[in-house]
Amino acid sequence: MSTIQELIKEIKNLKPVPAVISQLLEIVDNSDSSMADIANIIQYDPVVTASVLRTCNSAFFGLKTPAESIKDAVSMMGIDQIVEIVLLKSTYKSLSTSQNGYGLHEGAMWKYSVSSAIIAKQIAKKFNMQNKNTIFTSALLKDIGKTVLDRFVQDSFEKISSLVVHENLSFSAAEKKIIGIDHAELGAMIAKMWKFSPRMVKIIRHHHLGDISMVKDKEIAAVYLADCICMMIGIGVGADGLAYRFNYEAMKELGVASDDISLIIAEFAQNMSAVEELLKVV
Amino acid sequence: MKVSNIPGDDLVTYSLGSCIGLVIYDPVVKAGGILHYMLPDSTIDREKAQNNPFMFADTGIPRLFKSVYSFGAKKQRMNIYIAGGAGILDQKGFFNIGKRNYMALKKMFFKNNVLIRKQNIGGNVNRTIRIYISTGDIFLKTSGSREKKV
Numbered sequence: 142m143s144t145i146q147e148l149i150k151e152i153k154n155l156k157p158v159p160a161v162i163s164q165l166l167e168i169v170d171n172s173d174s175s176m177a178d179i180a181n182i183i184q185y186d187p188v189v190t191a192s193v194l195r196t197c198n199s200a201f202f203g204l205k206t207p208a209e210s211i212k213d214a215v216s217m218m219g220i221d222q223i224v225e226i227v228l229l230k231s232t233y234k235s236l237s238t239s240q241n242g243y244g245l246h247e248g249a250m251w252k253y254s255v256s257s258a259i260i261a262k263q264i265a266k267k268f269n270m271q272n273k274n275t276i277f278t279s280a281l282l283k284d285i286g287k288t289v290l291d292r293f294v295q296d297s298f299e300k301i302s303s304l305v306v307h308e309n310l311s312f313s314a315a316e317k318k319i320i321g322i323d324h325a326e327l328g329a330m331i332a333k334m335w336k337f338s339p340r341m342v343k344i345i346r347h348h349h350l351g352d353i354s355m356v357k358d359k360e361i362a363a364v365y366l367a368d369c370i371c372m373m374i375g376i377g378v379g380a381d382g383l384a385y386r387f388n389y390e391a392m393k394e395l396g397v398a399s400d401d402i403s404l405i406i407a408e409f410a411q412n413m414s415a416v417e418e419l420l421k422v423v
Numbered sequence: 424m425k426v427s428n429i430p431g432d433d434l435v436t437y438s439l440g441s442c443i444g445l446v447i448y449d450p451v452v453k454a455g456g457i458l459h460y461m462l463p464d465s466t467i468d469r470e471k472a473q474n475n476p477f478m479f480a481d482t483g484i485p486r487l488f489k490s491v492y493s494f495g496a497k498k499q500r501m502n503i504y505i506a507g508g509a510g511i512l513d514q515k516g517f518f519n520i521g522k523r524n525y526m527a528l529k530k531m532f533f534k535n536n537v538l539i540r541k542q543n544i545g546g547n548v549n550r551t552i553r554i555y556i557s558t559g560d561i562f563l564k565t566s567g568s569r570e571k572k573v
Contacts, residue, residue: 375437
């Protein structure tokens with residue numbers, strides 16, 4: 142069996158994220174949908190509902206009276222917060238394992254994914270972008286491919302690393318050359334299999350901007366920048382180091398100056414302890 | 424920032440990325456500290472610098488020295504080690520925050536006559552550093568390899 146066939150077999154064995162995610166994402170960035178529409182989708186999934194309410198009622202959020210239904214929770218905490226909790230809850234299992242090939246201990250991928258999502262949303266807000274939830278979720282799941290590719294990266298680590306060091310390839314270009322596929326491509330295949338929107342599949346596929354023609358797509362550029370910022374502040378950086386390419390065109394496209402990056406880092410760092418708490422309650 | 428003069432302590436700061444880990448240690452009083460700062464210049468957001476001065480080189484570095492001085496440490500005896508300041512491939516100029524973090528420190532040290540004893544800076548590797556307070560031994564771990572004594 143070829144490596145690619147083996148990988149396809151592995152992604153078919155992945156436990157999919159709950160269906161509520163794709164249903165939610167279909168309506169959540171649509172301005173015609175109401176809070177009630179969104180609350181309805183969530184409350185049809187009893188497992189997700191129970192778990193979301195438990196989180197909302199945890200000490201972290203400090204609600205004065207406990208939320209007893211998703212509608213309560215939405216009215217007390219706002220729809221955005223609830224959607225985020227649902228997304229985090231539904232992806233935790235898929236993203237919380239350790240990645241030995243990438244040198245990420247247990248929980249490191251989860252922290253990386255959540256931080257990327259929060260930073261991507263910060264960027265989306267700062268530059269008044271639409272589809273904030275699509276951007277948040279794409280950033281959250283952009284490295285899902287790593288969870289499957291991990292074992293293959295571990296087996297070929299010396300070869301991949303040698304291409305990075307001696308031929309100045311990015312880590313993902315080296316993955317592609319040695320294994321035949323990189324983690325972004327594989328992530329897009331998983332997203333497609335889980336029936337995520339073509340938009341999200343595309344963002345995940347191109348989140349390292351390996352294909353320069355994608356740079357004009359602001360949503361891809363936002364998720365790309367969130368990833369770069371995580372690397373700069375040492376979140377989710379494992380054996381691959383910071384060996385990915387920096388793209389100035391993407392900064393131009395977004396209208397981001399270097400000071401904007403510093404401000405985004407400062408804002409994120411200020412909230413870091415809250416983020417650490419959030420990681421625990423979810 | 425972490426400081427200590429308790430012999431059994433080891434201080435560690437993980438996963439520096441473009442941030443700088445600054446370790447200072449006075450072998451006479453056996454006291455030291457680590458600062459992990461993320462950005463070069465606090466003028467970008469004074470309010471955040473007030474709430475979290477350790478985020479920035481210019482507000483964090485003086486606080487690290489003062490805290491270790493409080494254990495009786497002296498500037499002229501201080502062993503100084505820095506690591507971090509990595510960059511993404513092709514990240515240059517103002518966008519290279521790792522390099523700017525390094526330059527901010529160099530500038531302050533030059534003004535204040537402080538010498539760096541050893542350093543491991545730049546490139547695109549991730550670093551973690553640790554210091555043992557009883558001996559002042561410093562260990563560096565870079566992405567993809569094991570922890571090594573500096």
